[in-house]
Amino acid sequence: DAGVTQSPTHLIKTRGQQVTLRCSPKSGHDTVSWYQQALGQGPQFIFQYYEEEERQRGNFPDRFSGHQFPNYSSELNVNALLLGDSALYLCASSLVGQGAYEQYFGPGTRLTVT
């Protein structure tokens, strides 16, 4: 039973560029949440996708957008990258309505913006 997978593992981008991160949820899960974890901080919720729609959103600017595909996998897009976007981006999957109750995290994508 495959867990949550994310790609790529590491990424280096330049300020102003755009980036796309990918996540495949755990088998049987239909909801994907994205988190940003800055160095020395706890994860912060970005948004959650279910049925290909954004259901919940945290306090992040519109530069952060996402998408969910019919197979439940998801992408996180960040436009106009800033140095402050450097962080570990975690994807978590769950079943609808369960939220954090039963949520599984992927290994993350470490994004460095130079």
Added chain:
Amino acid sequence: AQKVTQAQTEISVVEKEDVTLDCVYETRDTTYYLFWYKQPPSGELVFLIRRNSFDEQNEISGRYSWNFQKSTSSFNFTITASQVVDSAVYFCALSLRGGSYIPTFGRGTSLIVHP
């Protein structure tokens, strides 16, 4: 508003010592969940325990134990006879029914266990 405070930024112990990681939370909701996660250097958050607000029973799982006290809004985590493999960052988190169960994490406590 909800908040989780982990006042200990870093704890350093020698193997076989017992160690307690503190977690204090704030919420006005009566229905909520508390969590502890372990984050090893690989980065993946590993779920350790979930506790709902109506269950104040303490729990023990092997060398791990958790003490939930609503009177002090605390959910502390104790590792007995620590091992080098316990070295990681540990996060406490709170999720509210009123917040669609989206979790709020503390800033984490880095535990270093020396051989």
